[in-house]
Amino acid sequence: MDKYNVGIVGLGWPGERHAEGVQGSGLGDLYAACDINEERREKFTAKYSPEKVFVSYDEMLADPGLDAVIVSLPNALHFPGTLKALQASKHVLCEKPPTLNAGQMRQLHAEAEQRGLIYFFGRQMRFSGAVQAARKAVAERRLGDIYFAKTMWVRSRGTPGGVDGWFTDRSRAGGGALIDLGVHAIDAAWYLMGNPKPRTVSAQTYQKFPQLVKAAVFDVEDSACGMIRFENGASVLFEVSWSANLTDDIPIGRLGTRELFSTTLFGPKGSIRVVDTLQLHPSVKIPPLSLFEDKDGELVDSELPFAPVRHEFVSQMQNFLRAIRGDEAALNSSVQAVLLMEMLDAIYKSSLTGREVSLSYL
Template structure:
């Protein structure tokens, strides 16, 4: 069977974790990597046994043997790098958030569709066993009618105006970097909110270092979500229903344990281990889509990425977060 040849552009933290998991895939080869720094590309290629290195992202994209590009650059470059990849006829897996706003995401989706190329946002947490289990439990209506979703994601990042976390030019702020995970959970479980309330605290660089969100849904369900780069928080997820609740244990977005707590019953615990860094499941989903000539994933369709960024845009508006 044909193996999918992957290229990676931007060799930072997540690219390393991703490369590790490609080596676990039977359907994929990490064929080429590109960095702005040739020495970094060389060291990376030696670590993960990569055949080709480039010191220019565009030169990698010109390589005819690459099937798909994984874009692991800071948020503000996702649009530019995805569009450049499409121009060279490459399928794209782009890190989250797919773009900086709904306009960028709309244009990316349009371009991928026009060229009949695959596009997906790198929400790898959608594909891990715990998320599949959660979806199965919710489909069984095990906790009754859902009344609310509660999730937090916070880690303490010391203030550095140049870092990706705080630098506005790199798309800094907690909302886009980690707030996206609680929001994705709410979208998965409850859909698109009818009303959004949000408050934030801004860092000196005018990006949010704390964001609290309250979503209200047409069926009266609620979501209470938080993200912050000021403190380490529990990083837990809860789904409350009329018959009990489901807990996604720390770190909820890539949980290895889920527990179901039904009123008046013993808790039921599911241990859901995953292989490698957990990114393998996302990689296999993409491999299968490409092998089957699908231009989007059924599990993480482009409509989900569009809905996600639209919700984020609404939160940005409420908290006065502006990247223009």
């Protein structure tokens, strides 16, 4: 069976993981790589040996041998980078956040549909062994109907910079901790709940730690919290931060400061908690997947076993490439990306207006 020729634009941490995804997938070849930064290009080429290396994204897209593009650029370039690739008839996997707003994402959805191309947003954590096992437990109705979820990705100290400090610059990032970590945290709960349609949002963002940021521009939020209600009556409470004076119930993370990415789903028969242990310091032992079940009125705690996944980016790439082949549905679809961006838009709007926001697309 022929393999797909994949090109990656943006060769930072996620660009490298996607290269491993392509090379481990068995379904694609690492055909091209592109970055304007020479050091990044050289490091990437030495590690992954792509067939072709480009400085210009336009030149990479013009290559007739290229089938699919992975966009790992700074957030503000996700929309133009994805649109250009679709217009060049390439399938696209674009890193999170899908775009800067729902309007952009609706345009990409329409473009991909019209051209019969696959659009896929990067959310490798959906493919982890713990998340897949939690999703199965929910589908098998071990918890009953999920009525509530609590999700957080909080850091006490940990603002990302990126090349040139773009993460804290609204014009290049679109937002701060919410659009960066919040996408992961909200999607973690929403995906496990079966992607219900959001109805209303009440939320607040804050910027309270400018002294911790070294970048030249810092005009985004460093934390956010809020509540989303869904049409099936369920709700999600979320909390995210790059900076906060977190209390000692939050463990030490991989950066050596307090950090936790945890999602808990509540049902009448039980609750399930997924903790992303990759974010924890090696000395911290919290089980990745725990079940809290009602057994004849008694609450029984247990760890849920699951088959670990070798590399989340490999599993994600396999789903993307199989979706191109028409063998599987894309798990991280453009329809879901639109709804995710609708939720983020509503969160920012609610914070700005100080009011609950109804999602009016329905």
